[in-house]
Amino acid sequence: SQQGEEDPQALSIQEGENATMNCSYKTSINNLQWYRQNSGRGLVHLILIRSNEREKHSGRLRVTLDTSKKSSSLLITASRAADTASYFCATRNTDKLIFGTGTRLQVFP
């Protein structure tokens, strides 16, 4: 079962621009997490936001959570070519962490 759906599926921007990715989910959650995956590699955890939090920052990352709309957004500010990767949201409500389908971000130098 796919809990989260990211939007857009793909995003291309220039270095220095901001990138915004959205995630919608279906059921109640305990926390929502964002991960990054470089091509052919494992996933790396970026940030976790709990269901009672509305916004969280980590370096150039800003995550928001709206539990009433069952949605979250990930903002990467001042993007770099090295940010090129796929980004996944993942939600947890029981014992399992369920991943979305991902947004492929391409940042051009």
Next chain:
Amino acid sequence: DGGITQSPKYLFRKEGQNVTLSCEQNLNHDAMYWYRQDPGQGLRLIYYSQIVNDFQKGDIAEGYSVSREKKESFPLTVTSAQKNPTAFYLCASSIEGGPWTGELFFGEGSRLTVL
């Protein structure tokens, strides 16, 4: 260095053969997970284990088997009953399982191709 090691990185299998993917962690994590990723797709949960000698089926367990005899090891066997096994397999661990668990730590994956 602490982390999760998956092996082999690439594996080729003939139809009808069983193969076992290795996953070892030295993070002292209680919970371990196996996910499958198909091209351009998200991750789908195959099996997970919250404690030694116990594991649960995920969303796509058919055709797969696991064991958790040691805390640090969670091997996945892809059996001949799995109809479409060609995929990228990811192993992960977390400090503990359950609804309030935080981040997962992932290995670098194993790519299985059925010839």
